[in-house]
Amino acid sequence: KQEVTQIPAALSVPEGENLVLNCSFTDSAIYNLQWFRQDPGKGLTSLLLIQSSQREQTSGRLNASLDKSSGRSTLYIAASQPGDSATYLCAGWTGANSKLTFGKGITLSVRP
């Protein structure tokens, strides 16, 4: 059974800092790993998806990597801004009839 862990649960950083959010998963037979952003009271916005054949994906200031052998994914945010404050969730998918397994998220606060 896939389990996804995100530690720490909360993070506070000053504006401008480069930061890394971590995601660990137990089943290395992962098909894809998806990173989401959630603002308070809102739905989830897909940020990046990494398929098992890929090592990383980039979108603007965001870069996500996937290391299946170690069971880890990281989301790198460059030059953080107050507008990046949100909860970031990662989720793993292990096959066509399986479900997306979510971590509980990391709540990021970027201080001006």
Place this chain on the structure above:
Amino acid sequence: DVKVTQSSRYLVKRTGEKVFLECVQDMDHENMFWYRQDPGLGLRLIYFSYDVKMKEKGDIPEGYSVSREKKERFSLILESASTNQTSMYLCASSEYGGSYEQYFGPGTRLTVT
């Protein structure tokens, strides 16, 4: 852009009422999902559907049912709402095949009093 819409952003219902939550996607996706999200428990899958009239139970189907009569629409039904079903409900869709990337709607905050 993929768009997933949910019928209500906020809903207040009384215990025992029958509640319908509707979700519509405009990308011709085969797969659709209903989750609930609660503090400390994260997102939990209630039901999913991989085709019209097809459904599969997720982790917490008790007290819920679903309906998928058309490909673009997936409804979650609370047959007799209870206070422990107060939660944020999130709908999602994905294509079958390819990346399976999931796209989420804005959520419905349901309060059962």
